[in-house]
Amino acid sequence: MNTRNAPPKTLYDKIFDDHVVDRQDDGTCLLYIDRHLVHEVTSPQAFEGLRLTGRKVRAPHKTLAVVDHNIPTSDRSLPNPDPESATQIATLAENTRDFGIEYFNEFDRRQGIVHIVGPEQGFTLPGTTIVCGDSHTSTHGAFGALAHGIGTSEVEHVLATQTLIQKKAKNMRVTVDGKLPDGVTAKDIILAIIGEIGTAGGTGSVLEYAGEAVRGLSMEGRMTICNMSIEGGARAGIIAPDETTFAYIKDRPRAPKDAAWDAARRYWETLFSEEGAHFDREVKLDAAKLPPIVTWGTSPEDVVSVQGVVPNPDDIEDENVRAAKRRALQYMGLTAGTKITDIKLDRIFIGSCTNGRIEDLRAVAQVIGDRKVHADVSAMIVPGSGLVKAQAEAEGLDKIFKAAGFDWREPGCSMCLGMNPDRLSPEERCAATSNRNFEGRQGFKGRTHLVSPQMAAAAAVAGRFVDIREWGL
Amino acid sequence: MQPFTKLEGVAAPLPLVNIDTDMIIPKQYLKTIKRTGLGKGLFAELRLDEKGNPNPDFVLNKPAYKDAQILVTGENFGCGSSREHAPWALLDFGIRCVIATSFADIFYNNCFQNGILPIVVKPDDLEKLMDDAGRGANARLTIDLESQTISGPDGGTIRFDIDPNRKHRLLNGLDDIGLTLEKAPKIADYETKLADARPWA
Numbered sequence: 099m100n101t102r103n104a105p106p107k108t109l110y111d112k113i114f115d116d117h118v119v120d121r122q123d124d125g126t127c128l129l130y131i132d133r134h135l136v137h138e139v140t141s142p143q144a145f146e147g148l149r150l151t152g153r154k155v156r157a158p159h160k161t162l163a164v165v166d167h168n169i170p171t172s173d174r175s176l177p178n179p180d181p182e183s184a185t186q187i188a189t190l191a192e193n194t195r196d197f198g199i200e201y202f203n204e205f206d207r208r209q210g211i212v213h214i215v216g217p218e219q220g221f222t223l224p225g226t227t228i229v230c231g232d233s234h235t236s237t238h239g240a241f242g243a244l245a246h247g248i249g250t251s252e253v254e255h256v257l258a259t260q261t262l263i264q265k266k267a268k269n270m271r272v273t274v275d276g277k278l279p280d281g282v283t284a285k286d287i288i289l290a291i292i293g294e295i296g297t298a299g300g301t302g303s304v305l306e307y308a309g310e311a312v313r314g315l316s317m318e319g320r321m322t323i324c325n326m327s328i329e330g331g332a333r334a335g336i337i338a339p340d341e342t343t344f345a346y347i348k349d350r351p352r353a354p355k356d357a358a359w360d361a362a363r364r365y366w367e368t369l370f371s372e373e374g375a376h377f378d379r380e381v382k383l384d385a386a387k388l389p390p391i392v393t394w395g396t397s398p399e400d401v402v403s404v405q406g407v408v409p410n411p412d413d414i415e416d417e418n419v420r421a422a423k424r425r426a427l428q429y430m431g432l433t434a435g436t437k438i439t440d441i442k443l444d445r446i447f448i449g450s451c452t453n454g455r456i457e458d459l460r461a462v463a464q465v466i467g468d469r470k471v472h473a474d475v476s477a478m479i480v481p482g483s484g485l486v487k488a489q490a491e492a493e494g495l496d497k498i499f500k501a502a503g504f505d506w507r508e509p510g511c512s513m514c515l516g517m518n519p520d521r522l523s524p525e526e527r528c529a530a531t532s533n534r535n536f537e538g539r540q541g542f543k544g545r546t547h548l549v550s551p552q553m554a555a556a557a558a559v560a561g562r563f564v565d566i567r568e569w570g571l
Numbered sequence: 572m573q574p575f576t577k578l579e580g581v582a583a584p585l586p587l588v589n590i591d592t593d594m595i596i597p598k599q600y601l602k603t604i605k606r607t608g609l610g611k612g613l614f615a616e617l618r619l620d621e622k623g624n625p626n627p628d629f630v631l632n633k634p635a636y637k638d639a640q641i642l643v644t645g646e647n648f649g650c651g652s653s654r655e656h657a658p659w660a661l662l663d664f665g666i667r668c669v670i671a672t673s674f675a676d677i678f679y680n681n682c683f684q685n686g687i688l689p690i691v692v693k694p695d696d697l698e699k700l701m702d703d704a705g706r707g708a709n710a711r712l713t714i715d716l717e718s719q720t721i722s723g724p725d726g727g728t729i730r731f732d733i734d735p736n737r738k739h740r741l742l743n744g745l746d747d748i749g750l751t752l753e754k755a756p757k758i759a760d761y762e763t764k765l766a767d768a769r770p771w772a
Contacts, residue, residue, distance in 0.1 A: 142604035182602035247653035251684035298647040354771035
């Protein structure tokens with residue numbers, strides 16, 4: 099709460115201030131962490147550290163573990179084909195058992211991608227601090243939580259102390275006003291923002307998203323936006339909670355109930371940036387002018403309208419950037435001037451913590467209808483969690499996907515990062531709903547184009563990129 | 572953690588912008604449950620060909636740079652994932668210091684947890700250091716954390732900034748968790764207040 103004569107605070111200022119355990123003279127703070135999510139890849143060394151030093155987990159009930167990164171998305175009753183991956187998963191099971199942490203294993207219907215599971219369970223709440231050894235922890239900022247990725251040493255620090263050593267970040271606000279045109283989505287908004295600010299544009303900042311177009315989004319759409327904050331360099335993205343947020347959370351398994359709900363809501367309603375609060379940087383975008391976006395290169399900032407062409411790096415002034423973009427074109431096997439709609443695809447990946455939620459799958463089903471996946475394309479859909487999968491099947495979406503020729507998989511991170519058997523072969527070209535088009539991200543020498551679920555679905559049918567707006571859905 | 576005080580060594584030039592964590596350590600090396608041994612995966616997809624043989628054109632494979640302890644590179648180094656495997660791989664390979672015009676936040680933070688010094692310099696200084704590094708084994712750099720200086724082979728000195736708290740912890744190789752646990756009573760106080768103010772949290 100603000101007091102008289104105190105300078106107006108941003109949403110980030112409020113949450114940060116409410117979690118300071120200790121503040122040193124130089125501004126270094128010990129920040130209390132309300133929620134800690136753990137997965138198999140970035141946690142084993144942290145638990146090993148606790149064992150070596152004889153330390154305990156301070157608040158096991160504030161920690162939730164789930165397997166997602168390297169788990170195969172094929173039939174779970176079959177043995178894991180990769181012994182290293184199986185060891186890592188077994189290690190998480192052992193660590194969570196030994197330290198008394200709740201764990202959703204690969205057979206639990208609540209298992210899924212950590213950033214989809216947290217919100218689904220009501221573990222993610224407004225005004226809380228949330229960390230996880232994964233950079234896409236920024237996703238949870240969609241609820242008005244202060245959420246960001248941490249390294250494994252910090253995972254160990256949070257397990258042992260339930261705090262993190264932090265200095266205050268800068269405040270940055272992106273306001274997206276106007277109404278989104280049909281066929282243009284939250285994914286296109288965030289790709290446009292990253293294109294505008296660049297992949298390091300948010301470094302050192304917490305990025306608040308505001309404006310009519312953001313307010314108009316569902317929680318799923320808001321999560322897509324906050325998820326990719328890190329692709330703009332910001333560790334955390336944040337959106338003020340509102341009725342859409344409260345409606346999503348209410349009655350979730352771990353959400354507060356009854357009187358606790360009322361008390362929580364009263365607090366949550368104070369979570370917004372006050373009039374006149376200071377932002378170190380402000381960026382504005384007009385949603386009405388946004389097209390569907392496709393990335394052409396190997397950085398998420400390499401964005402272009404679906405109606406555009408592959409840009410020419412020779413036009414770039416900065417020598418180092420020009421070299422990087424030339425390298426990107428070569429890696430992607432593209433020629434400057436090629437129309438985006440002339441780019442043919444080999445693979446389609448629909449899923450990930452960016453776009454693996456039920457609303458994404460509904461949008462894909464709507465685009466597909468009774469169309470078929472193109473004969474030259476191999477297409478997979480990986481639901482973000484077991485609960486998303488169950489919901490999609492209850493709505494009959496899986497039947498639409500399978501009839502069209504999509505491979506309908508078990509939940510996990512899958513080909514977003516290719517740590518499991520789902521990955522691209524060298525030079526395969528993929529339209530992906532995930533978050534990173536880095537070199538080798540989806541497989542050695544694989545070529546990734548980031549798009550919205552609607553654009554990925556249409557590309558699956560056409561075998562090349564199409565402007566989804568022309569389908570008049 | 573190994574303290575970082577003074578380092579004199581060969582600096583390897585890697586003049587690319589936006590080197591991401593997937594390039595520093597590709598995903599196939601993340602399945603380990605250990606912190607050690609990750610050097611074999613460092614820049615694997617740049618350093619090795621499809622058969623796993625060294626790519627002779629990659630800087631760290633050139634004889635002049637085989638003992639490089641310093642990396643001089645472009646802006647936004649370490650962007651992308653939070654994987655601490657990136658600094659673990661650098662460390663295991665023998666790299667103790669990375670110099671760039673900017674770093675991604677999480678990577679930057681992870682370096683300090685592992686006794687690696689990430690140094691931010693101005694573009695003009697980077698250009699000079701890149702030239703120095705290009706001269707190979709004859710051009711050793713000296714990094715002195717105490718005085719916050721980089722000394723080049725020609726006697727020139729560049730001063731760099733660093734957060735005093737981070738500097739102190741790196742110079743002394745301090746364990747963050749140990750320091751925080753000294754504040755356990757404050758954490759307990761906070762938890763008591765939290766249970767009252769926001770019990771639902």
